[in-house]
Amino acid sequence: MSFPTTVRIFEMSPRDGLQNEPGELIPTTVKVELINRLSQCGLTHIEAASFVSPKWVPQMGDASDVMAGISRQPGVIYAALTPNMKGLEAAIEAKADEVAVFSAASEAFTRKNINCSIAESLERFAPVMETARHAGIRVRGYVSTVMGCPYQGEVDPQQVARVAKAMLEMGCYEISLGDTIGVGTPLKAKRMLEAVSKEVPIDRLAAHFHDTYGQAIANLYAVLEEGIAVVDASVAGLGGCPYAKGASGNVATEDVLYLLQGLGIETGTDLQQLINTGHWISRTLSRHNGSKVALARGDCHE
Amino acid sequence: MSFPTTVRIFEMSPRDGLQNEPGELIPTTVKVELINRLSQCGLTHIEAASFVSPKWVPQMGDASDVMAGISRQPGVIYAALTPNMKGLEAAIEAKADEVAVFSAASEAFTRKNINCSIAESLERFAPVMETARHAGIRVRGYVSTVMGCPYQGEVDPQQVARVAKAMLEMGCYEISLGDTIGVGTPLKAKRMLEAVSKEVPIDRLAAHFHDTYGQAIANLYAVLEEGIAVVDASVAGLGGCPYAKGASGNVATEDVLYLLQGLGIETGTDLQQLINTGHWISRTLSRHNGSKVALARGDCHE
DSSP states (O other), X not given: OOOOSBOEEEEOIIIIITTTXXXXXXXXXXXXXXXXXXXXXXXXEEEEEEOXXXXXXXXXXXXXXXXXXXXXXXXXXXXXXXXXXXHHHHHHHTTOSEEEEEEESXXXXXXXXXXXXXXXXXXXXXXXXXXXXXXXXXXXXXXXXXXXXXXXXXXXXXXXXXXXXXXXXXXXXXXXXXXXXXXXOHHHHHHHHHHXXXXXXXGGEEEEEBOTTSOHHHHHHHHHHTTOOEXXXXXXXXXXXXXXXXXXXXXXXXXXXXXXXXXXXXXXXXXXXXXXHHHHHHHHTTOOOOOHHHHHHOOOOO | OOOOSBOEEEEOIIIIITTTOOSSOXXXXXXXXXXXHHHHTTOOEEEXXXXXXXXXXXXXXXXXXXHHHSOOOTTOXXXXXXXXXXXXXXXXXXXXXXXXXXXXXXXXXXXXXXXXXXXXXXXXXXXXXXXXXXXXXXXXXXXXXXXXXXXXXXXXXXXXXXXXXXXXXXXXXXXXXXXXXXXXXXXXXXXXXXXXXXXXXXXXXXXXXXXXXXXXHHHHHHHHHTTOOEEEEBXXXXXXXXXXXXXOOBOBHHHHHHHHHHTTOBOOOOHHHXXXXXXXXXXXXXXXXXXXXXXHHOOXXX
């Protein structure tokens, strides 16, 4: 057992957290304020927007305005999801510090989600990777469904390893392993990571775990033991689960930070400010706060 | 790392889960049905009632009626909390299969909660232990605040060890270690257990962890690695946290069972029936279901 001394938190709430928010469009000013508040908490990596067709993800339709509106802090990376060339060009135009592409470890999920095979999904990223490289922009890769798939059920860890390796070889600087439906348990997480880390160095891997079955903190503890030092999370657990109404999605950043502090791991992030930010955005969106740490500490009402 | 092959779940919902339920008194018939449903799930240890003055805990005022009303299943232990001699006598009269007493590892908590020192709280149990022994009834011991106290903050693991050892020596067959306010994290849980298991054999210890800070499943994983094989839990996370409104208390049995199944540990308990039972009691009490597994699987509406 050897934990990393520092962990980098990659904050997902402005993108992964808000993209599925039902109802009216969230005002651009709210997104901008959320991102600014998050950077004030000491978070250095924030996925700020998704440059995707507003036909598919209406909540992300103002990505360029969001990127233009934020108060950029020195040392903070404002990242954007770019599923295709058009998205990449808009992200470059909007001065995203880095971009991200995604695939999945499940053929059934890829087929259902983006209507192609995993191999085809990777091929589609080739020009995005090439253009990003020329523009000097780093690309992060997401692999979804690493511990289970809503359509095919079990997912082979070897398949996760193959997709992660392919994304690394295509030029991604880091591969974020997503338990998209939160079905993993700690030993499964360890075994999946063992398979992947044979193909991709562990310092190029991140854990993106959802808390749908209440296991995310335990799963993170298990992979931190293995040396994972980058964790994706979303303040107030913003995001929910598109596969089960009322269920949890992204693990709450506050709860992750509480775990990391308990393990003596440095993050440079202020827990109380993060709790305040989570309460603020939950109130603003009239949404249940999905962080247990935040509920335990109560709403400060600032 | 060596996990136990089987784990005994001690179901807390009828007592620890319901005792703090605000508002109107829960009908005896509902409690009886809850207990009967829990036994149908395959749970073999159920804390069914508390024989305490209804002046202090009104929700437990019908303890004798509850014990008289349940359909006792062979092999199932129906336990009762008995804070004093009067409670013990009533529990024996009501044919409780075993009883339980409690103390705490925090002087401040004991003083505030039962207005005496830890040493005095233990002395008060002496006649209860003696009478139970003569009646041939096993006594379980709870130690509260093993990883933190709402009044004094930090709690010394050595102090937990001393109280646990004292309860064992007084005749308790098992000591349940309670993270009453759910502040623990996995390494803290391991260190606490290491200290206690030097004084009390690990097969006489149980983990009673609350999920107030979202860490209970991770903490359980950590102590299962150390050999803990008895876990207290409450279906639907029934109970809440009396120290923070809206916060979580008892870890949900469904989420614990999902973890255990993922680790390949046998419990003899049926997850789907447990989920159904949690949805049923949550609906019946018009209460939020605190199990993430239950929310992920949805309400079956039976």
